[in-house]
Amino acid sequence: MKFHYHLIVNPASGGGKGQKHSDIIVELLKKHQHTYTMYFTEYQDHEIALIDRLSQSTLIPWKEDQIEEDKVFPLLIVIGGDGTLHQVVERLDYLKNEAPVAYIPSGSGNDFARGFGISLDPVQAFWQIIKAEKSKEINIFSYEEQITGTRGVVVNSLGIGIDGAIVYQTVQAEKKQLLNQFFLSSIVYILPIFKAIFKQRGFPVLIEANGQTFNFKKTFLCTMTNHPYFGGGIAIAPMADSQSAELECVVVEKRSMLKIFHLIFLLLFKKQEKSKAFVHFSTSKVRIVSTTQQYCQVDGEVIEQNAFDFTLQPKIQNVWFNMKE
Numbered sequence: 598m599k600f601h602y603h604l605i606v607n608p609a610s611g612g613g614k615g616q617k618h619s620d621i622i623v624e625l626l627k628k629h630q631h632t633y634t635m636y637f638t639e640y641q642d643h644e645i646a647l648i649d650r651l652s653q654s655t656l657i658p659w660k661e662d663q664i665e666e667d668k669v670f671p672l673l674i675v676i677g678g679d680g681t682l683h684q685v686v687e688r689l690d691y692l693k694n695e696a697p698v699a700y701i702p703s704g705s706g707n708d709f710a711r712g713f714g715i716s717l718d719p720v721q722a723f724w725q726i727i728k729a730e731k732s733k734e735i736n737i738f739s740y741e742e743q744i745t746g747t748r749g750v751v752v753n754s755l756g757i758g759i760d761g762a763i764v765y766q767t768v769q770a771e772k773k774q775l776l777n778q779f780f781l782s783s784i785v786y787i788l789p790i791f792k793a794i795f796k797q798r799g800f801p802v803l804i805e806a807n808g809q810t811f812n813f814k815k816t817f818l819c820t821m822t823n824h825p826y827f828g829g830g831i832a833i834a835p836m837a838d839s840q841s842a843e844l845e846c847v848v849v850e851k852r853s854m855l856k857i858f859h860l861i862f863l864l865l866f867k868k869q870e871k872s873k874a875f876v877h878f879s880t881s882k883v884r885i886v887s888t889t890q891q892y893c894q895v896d897g898e899v900i901e902q903n904a905f906d907f908t909l910q911p912k913i914q915n916v917w918f919n920m921k922e
Contacts, residue, residue, distance in 0.1 A: 599669045602626065602633040603655060605647055605685060607677030607703070609638075615703040618719040619676050622701060625723055632669070638677075644684040652689070656696035659732035659915065672697065672917060674726060676719075678704020679753055683896040686737070686914060687750045697732035697915040705829060706897055708753045712824025712839050714920040725918045736842050737914045738823055740895075743906040750912060753896045754827045756820035757885065757905060758800065759849075761892030762793040763828070764899045799851030800889045806846060806880040817857070817874070818849040819885060821909050828897075834877060835867045842911045843879040850874045882910040 608616035619635070626633045636647050648656075655671045673696055675685050682700055689696060701722045702710035709715070713735060716722045740755060741748045754760075799815025813819070824839040825832045837845040849860065852874045860872045869875045885907045893900040 599667075600631070600672050601669050602631055602672050602674055603636065603651060604633060604674045604676060605636050605638070605644060605681070607638045607644070607681040610676075610678040610681055611704045615677050615681075618701055618703040621719050622674075622676065622723055625720065629727075631727075638681070642684065644677075644681055645688050648685055648688040648692070648694075652692045652694045652696075656689075656694055658695040659697050659917075661731055672699060672726075674699040674701060676701045676703050678702070679706055679709050679896050680704065680898050682709055683750075683752050683898065686752055690739070690750050690912070695915055697917040699726040699729075699917040701726070706827075708824075708826040708828070708830065708897075711826045711830055712753065712837075713916075714839075715918055722918075725920075729917050729919045732915045732917055734913045735839070735916050736823055736911050738821070738844055738909050739912040740907050740909045743908070744904055749895065750914075751821070751823075751895055751909070752914070753824070754820050754822040754833070755893070755895050755907070755909065756818065756827070757802070757887050757891050757893045758816055758818040758820075759793055759797045760818055760820055760827065760833075761894040761899060762797050764894040764897060765892045766793050768899055794857065795854075797851075800887060800891055802848070803884075803886040804846065804848070805884040806878065806882070811848075813848055813850060813876075815851040816848060816887075817851040818847070819887070820847045821845070821883065821885070822847065823911070831864065832867050833864070833869075836870075836877065841879075843881050844883060844909060844911060846878055846880060846883055846885075848876040850876070882908070884908050 606615055606619040638644055675682050701719050702717055707717055737752050739750050802813045802816040802819050804811040822834050822837055822845050825835050825837045827833045834845040834847050860874055863869045863872055887905045890902040892902055
């Protein structure tokens, strides 16, 4: 089987890491005489327009029983951060296009790569793609929000409360670009915590899952995830299994500042389950209702303050890569 690689590149991702990684990948494609076409994002949400165009003219699902040796298969490769990957996957879902997606992580957080076993090294990630022989299915999840009437997909996590507030503060941080350039991008995720943590108040959340209803009166964080990581490698749900079709729901209730900082300490060592403020459960479908104005984040992209009524459930995504050994 021959391939024509179609690369969507966000050159600004990771403070310029996307551009650097794409240069490396182009050299490898040339060296090994692969056929490819590059598409660079030039403005916010440009990925959507690129996927619309490629879906109409190029991208097709992988069907092993219909592939012939002399045919050329158009394979999509995304080079960018989790936000870029989210935009691409969500648009393909909207268009009902089941074309597989390959990914070379080039962002600040790269939680999807960590969760699903993709190397953070662009050369190794490239070979994970090249050595893969067929499309495979992984579990991400979809959401519907009743109040605003929106829907979408999530490749990493959806959270209401402190993680949404932290993402909001991170977006506002004027130093993010500078910190990324000096390879201190993890600080971008750490500094806003201290501003958000003192401002975040407990809020009521209703959760319906596994035939039960849970009422939390002083929620600090409410996050749904399909693998352990969020916020640039923080293992918020170390018990999560990316190979499972179930979602992991994590709730942290507001306690004293001393207990919150103790929980953060436990979080750094993946011992958060020892805290009474930390609650989690696995579920195949969940409804989350927050009646007060809160920030929300979806794959590290902030949703402005609002009340929310989410229904979330697993969704199959076609990908193209070999798991990291």
